Amino acid sequence: MCERFATSKLKAYEDLESIETFGFRGEALASISHVAHVTITSMVEGSPCAYKACFSEGHLVPARPGEAAEPKPCAGTKGTQIVVEDMFYNAPTRLKAMKSAGDEYGRVLQVTAKSHPCTAHMKSAGAAGGAEPEGVVAEPKGR
Numbered sequence: 001m002c003e004r005f006a007t008s009k010l011k012a013y014e015d016l017e018s019i020e021t022f023g024f025r026g027e028a029l030a031s032i033s034h035v036a037h038v039t040i041t042s043m044v045e046g047s048p049c050a051y052k053a054c055f056s057e058g059h060l061v062p063a064r065p066g067e068a069a070e071p072k073p074c075a076g077t078k079g080t081q082i083v084v085e086d087m088f089y090n091a092p093t094r095l096k097a098m099k100s101a102g103d104e105y106g107r108v109l110q111v112t113a114k115s116h117p118c119t120a121h122m123k124s125a126g127a128a129g130g131a132e133p134e135g136v137v138a139e140p141k142g143r
Helices: 013-018 027-033 092-097 101-115
Strands: 037-043 050-056 059-061 072-074 079-085 122-125 135-138
Touching (some): 027 037
Antiparallel strands (some): 037 079, 050 059, 050 072, 122 135
C-alpha cells in the first residue's frame, strides 16, 4: 500500500496532462511513509471487521516491537482512515534545528498565529525555559 508507485495510473509523462480529478494520489503515501509514521485502517462493505496496518519507510511494519508485520483485525467502520503521525520525525534538518520539544512547540504556535490571526492570542503553558509543553491557554483578546 505504501510502496512507491503502488497505485499509479500514470503510464507516460503525457498522462499528467489528462488528470481530471485532484483527489489524494496514492503515490503520496509512499513519500509520506518515509518521513512519518502511517497507520491505515480499512473496512470493506460486508466485512465483519476492519484491518489496521502500520507503515514506515514504504514497508509494512509491526505496530509494536516483537509483533508480526501484517494487517491486524480491529473494530472499524466502512471506509478507509489514514493517520499520519510524527511528521518529519527523522528528517536530519528538522532534528538539527529543533533543540527541544518546547522549542518546536513554540515554533508551531508562531506559525499558527501568523497564518491564522484568530489564534494569535494563544501561548504555550508550561513551555518556559524549553520545558515540555503541557498545553495551550487562550488569553482573552484585548488584554
